[in-house]
Amino acid sequence: MPATKLPKDFESQMLELLGKAEFEQFKQAINNPSRTSIRLNSDKDFSLSWANTPIPWSKTGFFLEERPSFTLDPAIHAGAYYVQEASSIFIEHLLNSLAIPKGIYLDLAAAPGGKSTLLSAYLGNEGMLVANEVIQPRAQILKENIIKWGLGNTVVTNNDPDHFAPLQGFFDLVLVDAPCSGEGMFRKDPQARDEWSLDNVQLCSARQKRIMDQAGALVKADGYLVYSTCTFNEQENENMIRFLTEEFSYEPVRIPLDASWNIKETEVDADGKTFYGYRFFPHLVEGEGFFITVWKRSSEAYIQEPKRVKDFKHPFLKEVFNRESSILDEELGFDGTGKYFTLNDSYFRISKDWTLHFQKLSLHLSLKYFGVELGKKQKKDWIPNHEWALSTLPKKDFPAHELSESEAIEFLRKNDIEIPDLPIGWVLITYKELPLGWIKNLGNRVNNYYPKEWRIRM
Numbered sequence: 001m002p003a004t005k006l007p008k009d010f011e012s013q014m015l016e017l018l019g020k021a022e023f024e025q026f027k028q029a030i031n032n033p034s035r036t037s038i039r040l041n042s043d044k045d046f047s048l049s050w051a052n053t054p055i056p057w058s059k060t061g062f063f064l065e066e067r068p069s070f071t072l073d074p075a076i077h078a079g080a081y082y083v084q085e086a087s088s089i090f091i092e093h094l095l096n097s098l099a100i101p102k103g104i105y106l107d108l109a110a111a112p113g114g115k116s117t118l119l120s121a122y123l124g125n126e127g128m129l130v131a132n133e134v135i136q137p138r139a140q141i142l143k144e145n146i147i148k149w150g151l152g153n154t155v156v157t158n159n160d161p162d163h164f165a166p167l168q169g170f171f172d173l174v175l176v177d178a179p180c181s182g183e184g185m186f187r188k189d190p191q192a193r194d195e196w197s198l199d200n201v202q203l204c205s206a207r208q209k210r211i212m213d214q215a216g217a218l219v220k221a222d223g224y225l226v227y228s229t230c231t232f233n234e235q236e237n238e239n240m241i242r243f244l245t246e247e248f249s250y251e252p253v254r255i256p257l258d259a260s261w262n263i264k265e266t267e268v269d270a271d272g273k274t275f276y277g278y279r280f281f282p283h284l285v286e287g288e289g290f291f292i293t294v295w296k297r298s299s300e301a302y303i304q305e306p307k308r309v310k311d312f313k314h315p316f317l318k319e320v321f322n323r324e325s326s327i328l329d330e331e332l333g334f335d336g337t338g339k340y341f342t343l344n345d346s347y348f349r350i351s352k353d354w355t356l357h358f359q360k361l362s363l364h365l366s367l368k369y370f371g372v373e374l375g376k377k378q379k380k381d382w383i384p385n386h387e388w389a390l391s392t393l394p395k396k397d398f399p400a401h402e403l404s405e406s407e408a409i410e411f412l413r414k415n416d417i418e419i420p421d422l423p424i425g426w427v428l429i430t431y432k433e434l435p436l437g438w439i440k441n442l443g444n445r446v447n448n449y450y451p452k453e454w455r456i457r458m
C-alpha cells in the first residue's frame, strides 16, 4: 500500500528537528516496513521456534525474521510472549541498568499492557504493580493481557488519574506512557498521518500536563518517575521535562547507553540542572519513534506508608483470615506467602507482603482484577478459574493433558475436543507444557471451559 503524504506542518517540524540530510533519511525509513518483535515471558518455560535476532537493549526481546499469525499460535494465548515494539522494550534496560529498587509500581496509562507486563516481569515476587487504564473497554483488554502474563503481582484498575489523589507519595515508581500525537507510529499505522495536526499536538500536550500534574505527586521520596511517548515533537517531549521541574522537586537521571544502539540523548537545562531525554528515530534504530525520560524524586518529598486497617471493610471484598488461609495453603499446595480475599465467593490470592498496600488501593480505586483468581470452593472441591490455569502458581493435583498444535487451536476456538482415556473431573490443558485452560470430563461428555469472550474466531 503506498504511504500517504506527510502533513506539511509535520514536515516543517521534523526539518527543524533533524536538518535537511537527516530528514531525508527519516522520510525514507518511515516508508520501509517495520520489523516485528516480541518479548518473552521468562517466568514461563518456552523457547522461540521462529528465526530471530536479539533486540540489542534487551535480554528478553527479539526481532522475528517474519511476522507469523500470532492468533493461531497457542503459545501467545498461554502468555509465553507479548508482541511488542522494539523501542518501547528499552524500559527493560532502564530498570536493569539503573537497578531501580523493586516495590510498589504504578503504570498510569497501561492498556493494552505492553509496558505493564514488562514491569510485572521485572518485579517478579518482589513487588506489586498497579496497571491502570481510564478507558473501560481498554481496561478489559489490559486485564486479559495481565491474566495471560500470569505472574499474579498486578492489580488492574479503571480510573482517571485524578482518582489517585489520595495516593500521594505512595509509589516507588510511576510510569506515564502518555496518550500522544503518535508521530512515531506513522510507519506502522499510516492512518496516524491523517489524524495528525498541530492542534492535536497542542491538545495532547495539555492533556499530558494534566496527567503529569497528578503523576508527579504520586511518587515517594527517592522514587522514580518515567515518562514516554511515541512522538517526536518537543512540545510533548522535552517540554514535559521543563513542566515537571517547575511543578515538583525532581533530580535528573542519566541512563547508560551503548553507542552502537544509536539512541539520541538530548539535554534539557531546567531548575539549574541538566536533565536527559532519550530519542529513538526510525532512521537510526530498528524500532518505531519513541521518547523516554526518567526523574528521581527528591529525598525531602513525602512518603505514604499504608497503615494496618484494624477492621478492613470493603463493599465487595472479604479478607480471608489465618486459620482458613492455612487450610487453603495446605489444600492448594501453596507455600504460605499468599494472602487471600474473596469477591462474589471466588478466591483471589495476592502476595502477603503487599496486603496493606492492596487494602489501601482497594478503598480508593475501581478494581478490575488483582493477583490471581483461583476459583470457587464447593465443600472440599475446587471449581478452578481460567485465571489460575494461566498463572504461574502450582495447579494442585489436577491431572494435565498435552495437546498438539491443531488440537490446541480447536480448544482455543472453544470447540469440543475428543480425548480418549481422560480422567474424570477437571483436567488442565497444556500446549508445549504451557497451561492453556481447563476442561471437565463428566464421563459422558467433555466440557471446554475456555472463556467464550476470549475464544479465537479465525
Ligand code: SAM
Pocket (backbone or CB within 6 Å): 108, 109, 110, 111, 112, 113, 114, 115, 116, 133, 134, 135, 138, 160, 161, 177, 178, 179, 180, 207, 211
Ligand atoms: N502503556 C501502554 C502499552 O505499553 O501497552 C500503551 C499506552 S497508550 C500510549 C496511552 C493510554 O493512555 C491509552 O490506553 C489511553 O486510553 C490512555 N489515556 C487516554 N487519555 C488518558 C487520560 N486523560 N489519562 C490517562 N490515560 C489516558
